[in-house]
Amino acid sequence: MKRRYTLGLPILAGLTAVAAIAPAATAQQVELRLKGSPGDMGSYAIDATRSFQLPDEFGGEQTMHATMTVHSRVAEVKADTIHYTLTVEEPSVDFVGASGAQTPDLSVFENQEFTVVLTAKGEAVDFVTPEGLGEGGAAVAASLSQFGSLPLPAAAVGVGDTWSDTARTDGAMGLPASGEMVTISTITVTGISEKGGATIADLSVEAEFAFEPAADTEGEPEVDMTGAVVSNVRFDATNGVILGSSSASDFAADISGAGVPGPISIYGTSETTVTRQ
Numbered sequence: 001m002k003r004r005y006t007l008g009l010p011i012l013a014g015l016t017a018v019a020a021i022a023p024a025a026t027a028q029q030v031e032l033r034l035k036g037s038p039g040d041m042g043s044y045a046i047d048a049t050r051s052f053q054l055p056d057e058f059g060g061e062q063t064m065h066a067t068m069t070v071h072s073r074v075a076e077v078k079a080d081t082i083h084y085t086l087t088v089e090e091p092s093v094d095f096v097g098a099s100g101a102q103t104p105d106l107s108v109f110e111n112q113e114f115t116v117v118l119t120a121k122g123e124a125v126d127f128v129t130p131e132g133l134g135e136g137g138a139a140v141a142a143s144l145s146q147f148g149s150l151p152l153p154a155a156a157v158g159v160g161d162t163w164s165d166t167a168r169t170d171g172a173m174g175l176p177a178s179g180e181m182v183t184i185s186t187i188t189v190t191g192i193s194e195k196g197g198a199t200i201a202d203l204s205v206e207a208e209f210a211f212e213p214a215a216d217t218e219g220e221p222e223v224d225m226t227g228a229v230v231s232n233v234r235f236d237a238t239n240g241v242i243l244g245s246s247s248a249s250d251f252a253a254d255i256s257g258a259g260v261p262g263p264i265s266i267y268g269t270s271e272t273t274v275t276r277q
Helices: 010-019 134-143
Strands: 041-053 061-078 081-097 100-102 114-119 124-128 162-172 175-195 198-213 221-236 241-257 264-276
Touching: 061 134, 081 134, 175 221, 198 241
Parallel strands: none
Antiparallel strands: 041 061, 041 264, 061 081, 081 100, 081 114, 114 124, 162 175, 175 198, 198 221, 221 241, 241 264
């Protein structure tokens, strides 16, 4: 990557300041790897709020609040990859916009299984979703595509150690444009502690992302999008599982060109908490 994008967006300012305050480094080193054996189970409560500010003629301000419980089971371990089966319990999504409040029916998720494949270093390499989920279901399914992924370092680390990762995913967050979202993450160990016989690592993750359009986008709108995310993650290094996370993000996008009646600017924010039960 030759370009690095930085946004000074307000929701991140306080979180970035908190993330930068790390305790003094210690000599303790831990290896951070996802681990699991077939049959291992885990459940996570997810609470997410997203707000979008669009021009009034396109709906103005819109807010989405989603809650659900995701049950994760290790289905298979192959070499350096772990195959997880995900099921969703009690999904709830509420939309509030200019046209009022809407609560889509997500009963289609009942008894559905999703598969996510991660490497031991936390890279998402595959995601399989059932067919026939509908538009609302597809949006929720998309939020599970990176479930459990976390860029982990190649060697053992201690408090104050930092590493980086660059990831590419298809699409522009649902906007009608061909290309990739490029995310550059910087991860720092902010603490190491012992609890219940397990070694727990506290991680600060600061990421910046930007949309890179495909080479041939003739007939498609032009999308210029950048954003940033700050997350705090608790990782059980002994058992190789994520215990929880909290994150905040924001993005700005300008859309123009083919099929767009004049330039459109969109601004969005989100806050998400994930808690292992």
